[in-house]
Amino acid sequence: MAWFRKDKKPLKAGERRDVPGDVFDKCEGCGEILYHERLAENLDVCPHCGFHRRISADRYLELLLDPGTFAEIDADLRSSDPLGFRDLKAYTDRIRAAEARGRNEAVITGSGRLDGIAVALAVMDFSFIGGSMGSVVGEKIARAGRMALERRIPLVVVSASGGARMQEGIYSLMQMAKTASVLAQLHEAGIPFVSILTHPTTGGVTASFAMLGDVNLAEPGALIGFAGPRVIEETIKQELPAGFQRSAFLLEHGMVDRVVDRRELKSTVATLLRHMLGAAEQPA
Numbered sequence: 366m367a368w369f370r371k372d373k374k375p376l377k378a379g380e381r382r383d384v385p386g387d388v389f390d391k392c393e394g395c396g397e398i399l400y401h402e403r404l405a406e407n408l409d410v411c412p413h414c415g416f417h418r419r420i421s422a423d424r425y426l427e428l429l430l431d432p433g434t435f436a437e438i439d440a441d442l443r444s445s446d447p448l449g450f451r452d453l454k455a456y457t458d459r460i461r462a463a464e465a466r467g468r469n470e471a472v473i474t475g476s477g478r479l480d481g482i483a484v485a486l487a488v489m490d491f492s493f494i495g496g497s498m499g500s501v502v503g504e505k506i507a508r509a510g511r512m513a514l515e516r517r518i519p520l521v522v523v524s525a526s527g528g529a530r531m532q533e534g535i536y537s538l539m540q541m542a543k544t545a546s547v548l549a550q551l552h553e554a555g556i557p558f559v560s561i562l563t564h565p566t567t568g569g570v571t572a573s574f575a576m577l578g579d580v581n582l583a584e585p586g587a588l589i590g591f592a593g594p595r596v597i598e599e600t601i602k603q604e605l606p607a608g609f610q611r612s613a614f615l616l617e618h619g620m621v622d623r624v625v626d627r628r629e630l631k632s633t634v635a636t637l638l639r640h641m642l643g644a645a646e647q648p649a
Contacts (some may be wrong), residue, residue, distance in 0.1 A: 368628065369421065369450070369583015371417070371519055373387060374575045374599050375392075376429070377614075379380050380509060380629055386400055386405065388400070388537075388541070390404055390418075392411040392414060392416055394414045394415070394416025394417060394586075395411060395413050395414035396413055397411065397413045399411065399412075399413075404418075404627070407628070408420070408424075409424075409430065409627075410626065411465060412625065412629055415585060415626070416585075416586065417527070417562060417564065417584050417586055417587070417626075417627055418561075418576065419491060419563070421492065421646070422468075422472075422473050422488040422489065422523075422525075423473075423567055425488045425523050425563075426473065426486070426488055426632050427629060428475075428477060428627070428630060429479055429486070429523075429630065429634065430477040430479055430486065430591070431477065431478045431479065431480065431481065433485075433522065434477040434478040435476075435477040436475050436477065437473060437474070437475040438474050438475050438476070438505075438508065438509070438512065438648070439474055439504075439505050439508055440469060441469070441472060442469070442501050442504065442505060443460075443464070443469055443470065443501065443505040443625070444460050444470065444499050444500070444501045444533075446460075446532070447500070447536055447626040448532070448533060448534050450532040450534075450535070452532075452534070453482065454459050456583070459494060459532070460494075463493045463494050465490075465622065466492065466493075468488075468490055468492070468614045470501050470502060470505065470538055471489055471490050471493035471494060471495075471496045471497060471498070471499075471502050471526070472488065472489045472491065472496075472502045472506060473487070473488050474486065474487045474506065474509040475487075475600065476516075476518070479521065479599050479631065479635055479638070480631060480632070480635035481635075482518075482519065482635060482638050482639070482642070483516070483518045484517055484518055484519050484520070484521050485509045485510070485512045485513035485516070485520045485521070486509065486520075486521050486523075486639070487505065487506045487509045487520075487522045487523070487524045487600075488520075488522075488555055489502070489522075489523060489524050489526050489570075490525070491525040491526065491527075491565075493588060494530065494539050495527035496521060496525045496526035496527060496570075497524060497526060497527050497528060497529065497530035497531075497537075498523075498529050498530055498532045498537060498540050498541075498569055498570050499529075499530035499536070499537050499540070500533055500536045500537065500539070500540060500579070502530075502540065503537075503541075503543050503544055504540075504543070505616075506522065506540075506544050506546045506547075506574060507540075507543050507544050507649075509522075510544070510547035510548060510550075510551060510558075512548035512558060513551060513556055513558075514528075514547070514550055514551055514554060515561060516520075517556060517641065518556070519556060519557040519559065519638050519641070519642070520548075520551060520556070520558045520559070521558075521559045521634060522559075522561065522565040522574060522575070523560065523561045523563060524560065524562050524563060524567075524570055524571075524574075525563045525564070525565065525566060525574040526565070526567065526568065526570040526575075527565065527567055527568060528569045528570055528571070529541070529568055529569035529570075536549055537569070538569065540569075540573070541572060541573035541574075541633065542573075542627065543567050543623050544573050544574040545573050545574060546596055546638055548574055548577050551578070557579050557580075557637075557638060557641040557642065558577070558578050559579065559582065559634055559637060559638065560575055560576065560577065560578030560580070560581045560582050560588050561579055561582045561583070561584075561630070561634070562575055562576075562582065562583040562584070562587055562621065563583075563587055564580065564584060564586060564587040564588050565588035565589070565590070566587065566589045566593060567588065567589070567591065568592075568645060571590060571591050572591050574594025576620070580622050580637050580641075580643065581620075581621045581622050582621065582622065582623050582624075582625050582630070582633065582634070583612035583616070583621045583623075583625070584612065584613065584624070584625065584626075584630075585613070585623050585624055585626060586611060586612060587611065587612040588611060589610060589612060589615055589620070589621070590610035594609075594610070597602060605628060612624045613628065631645050
């Protein structure tokens with residue numbers, strides 16, 4: 366019966382098959398090796414530990430909106446260099462390099478339907494200069510808010526940002542007031558605003574529209590805060606608790622309303638919107 370036996374010989378270096386680098390991914394949370402396609406099907410959430418990997422703005426659009434319903438607005442708005450900022454690299458060069466990756470700015474805005482509910486939507490893209498908020502980002506979010514006001518439909522914003530864009534100085538900081546004022550108008554009109562905070566949401570974005578939702582949702586493990594831990598510790602002269610800027614800690618201390626698994630995000634937002642809109646909600 367020798368033909369049933371097979372000698373077990375170790376593979377030699379020349380006999381090893383090359384495996385493409387995009388076939389497997391390593392989970393940043395637990396270190397488990399994951400099959401890339403299966404991870405993508407799971408919305409880039411580790412099936413072993415639940416770690417949420419960062420995903421693109423386009424993925425959030427696909428996740429939240431019903432297929433074929435998204436209509437983008439203000440896609441032609443682009444940043445300029447009002448201050449002539451120059452550091453190690455000119456600001457205009459940074460903008461052009463970011464645009465070369467396929468995005469015009471650090472936020473996508475438009476309208477669509479979320480489980481049949483007409484919504485205005487803004488999704489930030491961290492891959493564009495760290496999702497930083499310059500004058501164009503603030504203007505696009507403000508215009509999405511005004512569209513929600515005019516059409517009387519809910520506004521949903523997905524935040525992912527390092528904060529205000531320092532290369533635009535005061536112009537960037539002014540966007541905090543601009544976006545907040547539009548949200549105040551929505552509040553006065555009784556139009557729902559749901560804010561979704563993803564990893565990371567920091568700086569001037571956290572200090573403005575991201576924390577002004579009628580409901581503030583956060584993804585598990587998301588870093589959310591204004592200043593960094595070192596700056597805070599030096600300011601208050603106290604040691605900070607571990608994980609104090611993570612979504613679970615913020616939920617425990619009342620800074621966010623709920624931590625939601627990405628796989629349940631659409632259904633959770635839809636339930637909240639139907640509750641806030643009430644029985645009078647009709648397709649717009």
